[in-house]
Amino acid sequence: MNKPVGKNRILEIKNLKTWFPIKRGILARTVGFVRAVDGVSLYIKKGETLGLVGESGCGKTTLGRTILGLEKAREGGILYDGKELFALKSYEVRELRKRMQIIFQDPLSSLNPRMNIMDIVIEGLVEFNMIKDSRKDHARKLMNEVGLDEDALYRYPHEFSGGQRQRINIARAISLRPDFILCDEPVSALDVSVQAQVINLLMDLREKNNLSYLFISHDLSVVSHIANRVAVMYMGKIVEHGPTGDIINAPMHPYTKALIAAVPVVGVDKRERVVLKGSTPSLSLPPQGCRFNTRCSEVMEVCKKKEPCEIKTGSRQVWCHLYRS
Template sequence: MDKSVEPIDQIGANAQIEPIRQPLLQVEALKKYYPIRSGLFLKQKAFVKALDGFSLSIYPGETVGLVGESGCGKSTAGKLIVRLEDPTEGTIRFEGQDITSLAGSKMRSIRQRLQIVFQDPYSSLNPRQRIGSLLAEPLIVHGMERAAANVRAEELLELVGLSKAHKHRFPHEFSGGQRQRIGVARAISLNPKLIVCDEPVSALDASIQAQILNLLKDLQNQFQFSYLFIAHGLGAVRYISDRIAVMYLGKIVEIAKTETLFRAPRHPYTRALLDAYPVPDPKQRGKERVVLEGEVPSSVNPPSGCRFRTRCPFAQPVCSELEPELAGSGDHVAACHFPLQ
C-alpha cells in the first residue's frame, strides 16, 4: 500500500471535529399571564397575556436585539429572564441549568452571572446612598470584603468613563447619561455572562445614546458579555446587535442576522417597522411600503390564528384559522403563512 495515502479510518481519526455551539440562554415557550380581577370579592375575570409562547436563544459573546411596539411584551420578557418575575409557563435555561423555578440562595448564585440595566437608571438607584456604596453593595452581598469592594467600585467608575472621585456623590448630582453609566457599572460589577439591557438609551439624547452604545460595545469586546438589547429604536438595535428578534403581541414573529433582517425582511410586520424607520433619502425606499393601520389588538383577547392578521395587508382566510410557526432556512426564520420574498 502507498504510504503517502492514509487509510480512510485514519483520516477520520485525525480529523478535528468542531464542537457544537451551546446557547448561553435558552428560553422555550415562555408565558406570563397577569390576572384581571374585579367585583366585590376581586374574582378573576380574565388574563392579560403579556407573553404567550416566547422562545429565544442567546449564544456566548452575542448581542440579540429585541424590538416591537409598546405593549408587545419586550420588557416583561427581560424581567422574566433575570427572574425578577416568575413565569406562568415555559422554561428558562441559563448555562445549561434550568432556572425557571429557582429562588433564594440558589438564585442568588445565578444573579452573579445574570444582570440587568434598566431604562430609568434614577429609579433603580437609591437616592440616599452615595455612588460608591451603591456599587460596592452587590459585591459585599456576594462575599467580598468591604475594603476590596470599595476599590472595585472605583475601578468600575473608571471602566464606564467616570472618575473615581464621583463615588462620593449622590445619584441626583449626575446627568441622565452619567446615571446610565452608573447603571452599567452596577450591572458589570460581578462579571456577569449575560446582561439584559431594557431600553437603556430610549430616554437619552441622540449624542448620549451613541456614547452609551459605544460603551456597551467596548465593554463587550473587553469582557465578552452577551446582551439581550431591548429597544424601540431600530437604529440603536442595528448598531449593536448581531441578530434581531421582532416581537408582536407576546410572540416572536421573525429572527435573523441584523443586516439580513434590514435587507430582506420576511414578515409583513417587520417590513412595516422598517418602512416606518426614517432614512436620509426617502427615494431609497421601494415604491411599495407596508403601512401599519389600526390599533394593536388587546392582549386579553388576541386574534385567532395569526395575531398580526387584523393589520396585515396580505392576510388570507387561512391566517385566521391556523397560527403560523417560526419557519425558514439557516439563521432567518419567520412566523408567516405567506412570507415576503
C-alpha cells in the same frame, strides 16, 4: 427540555408563557388573562447580543423579567448556561443572580438618591461579601471601566447627566462580573448623541468581558448597531428572527417591514413605506389566526383562521402565511 443544548449558549428559552390574571368583583375572580408572553422560544450565545424589538406593550419587559425570575412563568422552560432555572434551589438561584444583571430605561429612578456613587456601584459587592481590598479601589476600577471620573465617587445621582447616570447603572451592573445583562431600553430616555456613546460603551464591555446581552428596544435603528441577531415581537409572540443584517435589509414579515419603514435606519435606502394601520388589539383577547391580521397590509383569508407555523429559510425564521410552500 431533554434535547442536548449547544455548550456555547448562555440562555435558551423554550415555549415560555407569562400571563397576568385579570381579576373582577369583590371576590376578585379571575375573568381572563393578559397574555404578555405567549409561547416564546429563543436563545443567546455567549458573547452575543440578541435584539428584541416590538411596539410598546407587546411583552418585551415581561419576557426579560421572567428570564430574571421577577415574574413567574406559567409554562415553558429556561436554561441558563445549561441549567434548568425553574428546577434550581433558592441558594443556587442566589448564586445565579450574580451572573444575571439588568439595566433599565430610566437611569435616575433606578439609582437611590440618598446614596453616593461609590456606595451605589459597590452595593452588590457588599451584599455578596466580595470586597477583598478597599471599597474605594473597587469603586475606582468600576468608574474607570465605564469612563467616569473618579472624582464623582462622593457625589450623588442628581448631580449627573442622563448619560452619566446610565454609566453609573452600567458600573453597578458589571460589578459582580456577570455573564448576562438584560438591557431594557437602556438608551431610550437619552439624547441621540448620548445614545451612541452608551451603546459604544456596552459594546466595548461586551468584547472585554465576553458578555451576552438581551437588548430590548422599540427602536430598530438602535438595535441595529449592537445586536448580532434580532427577534421581532408582536402581541406576546416572536414573528420573525434572524441575523441583524438580514432583518434590516430584507425583512420578511409584514410587521417587521412596517417597523423598519417607520424608522430611518442609517445606511439603508429609503424603501417602500408600509404604514401600520390601527392600534394593537387587546392582549387578553388576541385575534384568531395570525395576531397581526387586523393590521396587516398583506392579509389573506387564511390569516384570519389559522395561526402561522414557523417557516425556516437559512438562519431566518418567520411566522407568516405569505411564505407557506
